[in-house]
Amino acid sequence: MGLTSFQRLCFVFALFTFAFPAQGSMTKITAVNDAWPPYVTRDKAKPGFSVELVTAALHTQGYDTEFLLFPWARGLYEVRNGRIDLITTTWHTNARSEFLLFSEPYFATNVDIMMRKDTFFEYAGPKSLTGKRIASVRKYGYEQWFLDAEDFQRVETTSLVSSLRMLAAERVDIAVGNRFVMLQEMKPLNLNADDFHFYPVPMIRQHIHIAAGKTNPNASEYIQAFNRGLKTIKQNGTFTDLIKKYGLKLPNNITEE
Template identity: 35%
Template sequence: MLTFSPLSAAQNKLIIGLQNEWPPYIIDGTPPRGLSVDIVTAAYATQGYDIEIQVKPWSRALKEAEYGRDVVVIAAWYSEERKHTLLFSEPYLYNEISLITLKGKQFEWGTYKDLAGKTVGVIKSYAYDDDFLQSPWFKRVESTDLLSNIHLVMNGRIDMLIEEYRVALWTMRQNKIAPNLFTKIYPNVAYSGLYVASGQSNPNAQEYIDAFNRGLHLIRSNGELDRIVKKYDNE
């Protein structure tokens, strides 16, 4: 005879999701919220999963995933280097990656050669476009976080920074820095997809990625994805 417990059947399986604080995509709190948090939570819920978000420094979150801990990172950028250690979902959003400098110091550019002699603030362990990382024409200056790069630009220690534009504006406002002091340098560097990723050495990685992809298709088709995006854009 088989016994059946309605309570146990209703309980979702739990996934641990790691990510650094990256507003408005990941906003630290109890519990964490944000654009990526809400999208990933909604997609997994359709597949019978709960996700517990743990906010950690990006380099630590990435290493824990790459070294095979039973986790996912919820807002990763794809790179050729990372594909050797991580499994990636389908992209659920696209980021607008831009060069940002002080107003009055903008200039036109078409190729990386136009950045010759410039210094660009980057964040350690972030994945940028491979052409950007390999270009010999300009110097990349590493910092631990975006706010440090914003201050470096303000103080004239670097010429510009590279960042997702929505994130940059949010960070400036939250730290009482007037966004109108800065300007985007056109054109954008890239449009980069946002992915859920899990370590290839994690035995549950493929299951987690497949489940997210199925859930993503559902929330995209039923309009939930658009509702979440509009909520944060309006906010």
């Protein structure tokens, strides 16, 4: 099913050109994510680790990838219903597995606890969050204990940018997300990193996958192609080069970062 004219008017990444040899006619494929720097950025010249990785992996399998930038919940909805082929930085959850097919994990990330500099508490599991107001992004794949807990108040936002604004305005006590992403997202908001700090132990550790909606008749084909391409770019050095380019650290154990 094709994209609507409204969707086409949304922010679309101009697909950059990799220095790959010509492989004949390429099959077009669409992918979506929200801005999640350094994994997905708004910078066409340096569009993000995940954008470049997914593009490179699928290119080895004959796919030409067009990236779109939507709010997270909207992008997930479009992939779930087969109107966009892939979402590129998703975490696996049991609920999502009912409507998404997941690739092999290609990286790992933490969900960190961010506070204002005048705030500190000892995080020691779910009970230590009692009474806190916590900004979290709607439809993100947090672990079930976080979604089910009733001892603290989850304040749902549409993006990490919204979470950071609420934290800076003292409307919440904590914002949760990947620290590298939040530090990047603070810059356009003119927030000073010295006014905030992170708890040294992450709240959650997650794998990063791409996923396709099960309603998409080509879902299995796309996921298998990515898995093959991921192996190829690990073997040819592209994977390592991208990690270095974006200043990321490949964990010895992929569940840690």
